Amino acid sequence: MSFFEEELDITKKIKVIEKLKSSMLSQIAYLYSNMAEEDSNTDETYLDILSDVLILTYLLSNKLGAANEALDIKVINKLKVEMLNNNEWQKEMSELQRHLLKSRNLHKG
Numbered sequence: 001m002s003f004f005e006e007e008l009d010i011t012k013k014i015k016v017i018e019k020l021k022s023s024m025l026s027q028i029a030y031l032y033s034n035m036a037e038e039d040s041n042t043d044e045t046y047l048d049i050l051s052d053v054l055i056l057t058y059l060l061s062n063k064l065g066a067a068n069e070a071l072d073i074k075v076i077n078k079l080k081v082e083m084l085n086n087n088e089w090q091k092e093m094s095e096l097q098r099h100l101l102k103s104r105n106l107h108k109g
Contacts, residue, residue, distance in 0.1 A: 016063055017060065017063050017064070020056055020059055020060040020063060021060065023052075023056055024053060024056040024057070024060065027052045027053050027056065028053060030049055031046070031049045057071075058071065069104070072100060075100060076097055076100050076101065079093045079094075079096060079097040079100075083097070
């Protein structure tokens with residue numbers, strides 16, 4: 001690969017990362033906007049937006065060089081630490097950890 005091709009490849013990667021970041025911010029802004037307009041929104045609307053944010057998170061993580069499983073493991077480990085330090089959200093974090101372990105097949109049983 002020539003120097004020019006490498007530079008072009010780097011530029012493409014940066015553009016993709018910037019596009020993903022922009023899309024993520026747009027979805028979060030859309031979520032805030034929808035939450036402010038309680039009347040017209042359903043759980044389905046929120047699920048749709050939040051699922052987009054999760055998808056964008058995984059895509060951005062991949063473009064930054066992290067595998068999906070690495071991101072999952074990082075989240076699970078952070079949940080473990082937070083459960084030790086934060087009693088307020090311990091039940092929710094424990095449920096999320098169980099869900100991730102089960103859905104990612106990282107837990108036996």
